[in-house]
Amino acid sequence: MKARKARGDYSQVHNNAAMAEKVEDGLPVLDVVEFGRQAGFTNDELARLINIPPRTYARRIAGRARLKVPEGERAVRLMRVYDRAKKLFATHANTREWFNLALPALGGRTPLDFAQTEPGAREVEAVIDRLEDGVVM
Numbered sequence: 001m002k003a004r005k006a007r008g009d010y011s012q013v014h015n016n017a018a019m020a021e022k023v024e025d026g027l028p029v030l031d032v033v034e035f036g037r038q039a040g041f042t043n044d045e046l047a048r049l050i051n052i053p054p055r056t057y058a059r060r061i062a063g064r065a066r067l068k069v070p071e072g073e074r075a076v077r078l079m080r081v082y083d084r085a086k087k088l089f090a091t092h093a094n095t096r097e098w099f100n101l102a103l104p105a106l107g108g109r110t111p112l113d114f115a116q117t118e119p120g121a122r123e124v125e126a127v128i129d130r131l132e133d134g135v136v137m
Contacts, residue, residue, distance in 0.1 A: 013076065013079050013080050013083050014080060014083070014084075019076050019080075022072070022076070023067075023069055023072035023073055023076055024069065025066070026065075026066025026067060026068070026069075026072065027066060027067045027071075027072035027075055027076065028064070028065075028066055028067075029057075029060045029061055029064070029065050029066065029067055030061070030064060032046060032050070032067070032075045032079075033046070033061060035075075035079050035082075038092065039082055039086075039092055039095070039096070040092050040093075040096050043057060043058065043061065046075075046078075049074070049078050049112070049116070050067075050071055050074040050075045050078065051071070051074055051116075052067075052071055074116075077115065077118060077121050078115065080121070081111070081115045081121050081124050081125060082095065082099070084125055084128050085098060085099065085111070085124075085128055088128055088131060088132055098111065099111050099112040100112060103127065105127050105130075106123065106124070106127065111124045111127070
């Protein structure tokens, strides 16, 4: 039997094999809710960001359901990029502020908006890499 990580433990968000297993098993919606609580996202924002109708998302929360694979993939992508940015910006407040800035490096779009697709998320991570390397954007 596998030991279950404590809810809200995102230490494995960059471990692709572990996260693939969680997504395949159905990522618990309450894990996403806890991430949102810590990061400062409302449930409506999370529903929009992982592309689930807000009423459906609310029903999943009420039923303590698991996300379908495509939904789980989008949620894990958001958590991965957010965690990566938080390591650079140190606080949730700083990270949220950066996520909502229109960046020239992203064609004037915000990192939060740009990261809605996997290629977009990879580009946001590339911007983070450049910032970590001291490249001014």
